[in-house]
Amino acid sequence: MRILTAVLLLVLAACTASTPEPVRLKVVASPELADLGPVLAELKRATGVELAIEHRGTVEASRSLAGFDLAWLSTNRFLRLRAAEPALSSSIMTSPVVLGVKPGKRAVLGEKPTWADVADRAAVGEFRYGMADPQVSGGGMAALIGVATAAAGTGAALRPEDVSCDRLQGFLAGRVFDVPDPISEYTRRQSDVDGVVAHESELLALNASGRVSEPLEIVYPRDGIVLSDYPLMLVDPAHRAAYDRVVEWLRSSAAQRMIAERTWRRPVDPATPRDEKLRAGIGTALYFPDSQQVLDRLLVFHDRAGDGRQVIFVLDYSTSMRGPRIAALREAFASLNGFDRFYTGETVTIVRFAGSVLEERSITVRGRPDLDALLAVVASDDLRDNTAIWAALDHALRLARGETTVVLMTDGENNAGPSVDEFLRVGRGEVPVYPIRFGEASVAELDRVAQASGGRLVDAGAKSLLEAVREIRGCR
DSSP: OOOHHHHHHHHHHHHHHSSSSOEEEEEEEGGGGGGGGHHHHHHHHHHHHHEEEEEHHHHHHHOOOOHHHHHOSSHHEEEETTOOOOEEEEEEEEEEEEEEGGGGGGGOOOSSHHHHHHHHHTTSSSSEEEOOOTTTTTHHHHHHHHHHHHHHOSSSSSOOOOTTTTTHHHHHHTTTEEESHHHHHHHHTTOOSSSSEHHHHHHHHHHHHSSSSSEEEEEOTTTTEEEEEOOOESGGGGGGGHHHHHHHHHHHHHHHHHHHHHHHOEESTSSSSOGGGSSSOOOOBBBOSSSSSHHHHHHHHHHHTTTTOOEEEEEEEEETTTHHHHHHHHHHHHOOGGGSSSTTTTTEEEEEEEEEEEEEEEEESSSSHHHHHHHHHHHHHOOEEEEEOOHHHHHHHTOOSSEEEEEEOOOOOSSSSSSSSHHHHHTTTOOOOOEEETTOHHHHHHHHHHHHOOOOOOGGGOHHHHHHHHHTOOOO
């Protein structure tokens, strides 16, 4: 009897050692990880750990991990900026944020486009796309980081001063939607858009699903991408043992292969076999901002940019502008491109003046023909005597509708119409005026008007006229 009891104890001990203790952990995870169902079922069978998933966007979830045992987000960088990153985390897989583009629209972006090229085409209505909401999603924020980093041109992590609305407004002019689930929205509205910004894994899965009329071509912007590395993070240290079991299994060869085959994400184990589509080069990874202020500014400008606004250019066509000065003005307009270009939905008004208003033309930009029409107005050779600066500016301000910015370009002294004192006696609301001074224009008078309106004076003598125009193209 004692021998039988000993044998039973040995068998029981062996079973206890080999059968993991069942554990159920509450996990907050990025929404795109909903495709991990079969992987998590195998994880539970192999380790005894059940992951009860609640899906939240990475940006949203990073604001608080309270009430969860683990977090499995596209990145831990948002938590790091808030000094809230769990001490223990382990990357499980990777996927870059890229563009999925309809084959018929691929040529519009160029052979090897940058984020700048995408913004350029979007600004003039040639590329319309969907994306994730950056207020909620890490993928949406990654798109803004990519565009803003390309625009800054520093080759380094974005600083707050590198982020300006004018550098995002062209890109966002082409945005048809930004929602928490851009892939599902794309499948519903694919006839309305040319592409979608999302993780590579989501786009490859969409192509394989049969839910699209034509597979999307994957575009990896050559100036860099934001790479999601999907770290599994231990929020509650009391579950360290179960967490270690989960990480060990997920990083095993079998699990890594299953992740690659089932979810189209790139395994962190370089030895894991992968589909040819997951062997495509992704190029350079962009630096992630190291300041929460950068992300806050991106979100502020995201909310402002892309809407139809009005900008009024009041241009001096007096005879003193003849020669290099009018040539510089035309060059500034002709060179407005990419992030600095007038964008779709924006109303541009040009008021040419000398001793009186010579011409007024308003165009709402819908495409390149509208840009050509603007250039045709500026190309006019109709220069006349005298300079009625304040009469022309008064005329322009009466044209302002809604959110409007006025840009005044002049090289001379006012010698016709009302004086600056008479002009300033009349209140005109809160339309900011940005005078660009070159030549002999009065610094004192132009600065008074700029200060009174909430704008600022830009001296084109200290920089090229093109740079002066670019400087004031941002949102207020």
